[in-house]
Amino acid sequence: MQESETLHTRQAHSDIRGSGSLNIHLKKSPRNAESRDDDASLSSGQDLLARLRADIVKHTFAPETKLKFSDLTERYGLGIGTLREALSQLVSEGFVTLESGKGFRVAPVSRRDLAEVTEHYIAFEKRALAQSIAAGDDEWETRIVASFHSLGIIEDLSWAERMRRHGDWVDRHRQFHEALVAACADRWLLRLRSLMFYQLERYRFLSKMNREKSPTRKGTEHRAIMEATVARDATKAVALLERHIRETSESISGTLD
Amino acid sequence: MQESETLHTRQAHSDIRGSGSLNIHLKKSPRNAESRDDDASLSSGQDLLARLRADIVKHTFAPETKLKFSDLTERYGLGIGTLREALSQLVSEGFVTLESGKGFRVAPVSRRDLAEVTEHYIAFEKRALAQSIAAGDDEWETRIVASFHSLGIIEDLSWAERMRRHGDWVDRHRQFHEALVAACADRWLLRLRSLMFYQLERYRFLSKMNREKSPTRKGTEHRAIMEATVARDATKAVALLERHIRETSESISGTLD
DNA sequence: TATTATAGAAGTTTCGAAACTTATTGCAAC
DNA sequence: GTTGCAATAAGTTTCGAAACTTCTATAATA
Missing domain, CATH: 1.20.120.530 (GntR ligand-binding domain-like)
Structure with a gap:
């Protein structure tokens, strides 16, 4: 169903979310000599953000679709809190809307x-x-x-x-x-x-x-x-x-x- | 210490965060006949977003300050999850930076x-x-x-x-x-x-x-x-x-x- | 039939504890 | 002294359960 999933997360390094600049990397290996500029092992939460965005962009979730946590936790294998965090960022980016008490939806298109x-x-x-x-x-x-x-x-x-x-x-x-x-x-x-x-x-x-x-x-x-x-x-x-x-x-x- | 706090939440209606539009106020009374067009009750989390942003704007937290959850939970009286959610949005808005494993900081100025x-x-x-x-x-x-x-x-x-x-x-x-x-x-x-x-x-x-x-x-x-x-x-x-x-x-x- | 009330289900929001990571301190070996 | 290493402390990240809200279906009433 999903295509080239592994690639995606790595490449979503643009900097749409970043603040400062382009340093978003993570460390993992103490020092890895090669290191392009941004080689990043992102905490699973940051991964999720990129994956969710990609799934919305790809219309895996159609516009106006309700994003239920029961579905999402199963699909991504992550907890509710982590999901809320990523969805919140997508609200700021304009991909998702949030109505208090009614949860998250994919933003409409027009x-x-x-x-x-x-x-x-x-x-x-x-x-x-x-x-x-x-x-x-x-x-x-x-x-x-x-x-x-x-x-x-x-x-x-x-x-x-x-x-x-x-x-x-x-x-x-x-x-x-x-x-x-x-x-x-x-x-x-x-x-x-x-x-x-x-x-x-x-x-x-x-x-x-x-x-x-x-x-x-x-x-x-x-x-x-x-x-x-x-x-x-x-x-x-x-x-x-x-x-x-x-x-x-x-x-x-x-x-x- | 804080000034005109009650006003704030009402006025932060611009639409920096929101997808929808300009609805942000608070609810309390079950139904209040008047109701402009969009009267919406914000969950305490949405409040928090506005408060945090205001506190950063006001330099209550100076640039580059580390935003520790132990401090924040006490200051705002809200749980860690809720705080993370609001901070995540501020990352998207450019007010806060997030380095994996090292937490949130107020974005620098220059x-x-x-x-x-x-x-x-x-x-x-x-x-x-x-x-x-x-x-x-x-x-x-x-x-x-x-x-x-x-x-x-x-x-x-x-x-x-x-x-x-x-x-x-x-x-x-x-x-x-x-x-x-x-x-x-x-x-x-x-x-x-x-x-x-x-x-x-x-x-x-x-x-x-x-x-x-x-x-x-x-x-x-x-x-x-x-x-x-x-x-x-x-x-x-x-x-x-x-x-x-x-x-x-x-x-x-x-x-x- | 249409309307309202009520019970239950479904879903969202919030919270804090457990797991994990990074920083600091203390201590020994060189 | 200072370098390295381990132990501890401090802090972050993740998760799921509890509280709360909204929605749905059914029943009671006019």
Whole structure:
């Protein structure tokens, strides 16, 4: 039923929840020489947050679904308190609603909400990308190329295969967009961007379930954005990015209501 | 020690946390005929969230302070689970950090963080105000005038009195700014604005503790913003607002580091 | 039939104790 | 002295049971 579960928890390291910055790691092994930057063994509670969010994004729980503790404790094998803690954070992030005495529900979706999220996301990502292009170093550039390639591997597959590995596509798609803006120095901008990204991701899934989008167009768009970015052509990159996001959202919007 | 606590919970209706909207007050009497539209009883946990946030904003807990459960349970008279739940939400809002195994701390402050928060807040509030001016009705206008007056009552006091009632000033200042943007239809914009507003509020307190700001200048600025707004002069109102916020932040910035 | 009252079920909220992790202290060996 | 290690203390994290609230179904009443 669930797809690529193990990957997920590790990758949800973006920083939507983090406060300070990107240090969220956990220790476990006293010192492990290699250590990328954030290698983290998160307390089971932090894991849960990522898992729950992923399950909402993936529409494992449909919008407006009641989130009963009896179900959740069984599904995740964790206690009520731990679950409440994670759900509370998702309330702040806008994925879950809480009505006193009546418990938690998955937040509703609507065409209007999608429109708002889209516009905010575009504004954030454009600025973050422009700043990133201005500040990025070689390593930043390299990671963009790498994550683009990783994403391309899946996008070049046949339709059936692509559907089968959709969970992987989602992860790599997120990584690609994160790589683009990674050199932006504005912490809050990255945080807000991340917030909106996850919101949009839920809508992206919704569209995937209804119909399949324009086939290989996306791959081409991603390539164009990547190329303009590593060429440091901020104006072009930003324009391409905006069109990319807006068109995707508009096609999703048609499937709503 | 705490000032105007009862007011607080009622006024924290902005919508930083909530999904739904603006319902937050307390219940007690079984049914009270009046009932505006959304009268909702908040579970003690929701209260706690507002109280904790207020205490962080007010620097009752200084930045980087460790938030020990032994202290908190005593101070608020609530169980550990309930506290964790509220703290988790504050992590999402950026007021608190969580390091696995080492517990919660009040998020740090810095000149750079202030600069980021300020710019984002300005961008949000400007757009929200412009939209609000375009869409606001008579009732909206009236509430602005009312909340300006309420705020002015405190701003016109002597220095000593103003300091004594600073807690009230904070509440009314928030209400005034909320009234300005109340007619904006973009839910997410209001939410993001609210997020940044509370962040800035913490810095405002910090400045209050160090030195007293320019005396009556603020009152004049608020009046000018109010007048331009009710005159539906969006361009002017937005420009005044921007200057008002930026100057305040800049003066605070000087007291940091 | 429609309405209200009541009992029971279902579900949520809160709490504190048990398990676990991190920090501190004391003590010995070098 | 200081380094290493163990023992203890302090603190965090997790869990499930008890208290409480909301919902549902049934019965009583007009």
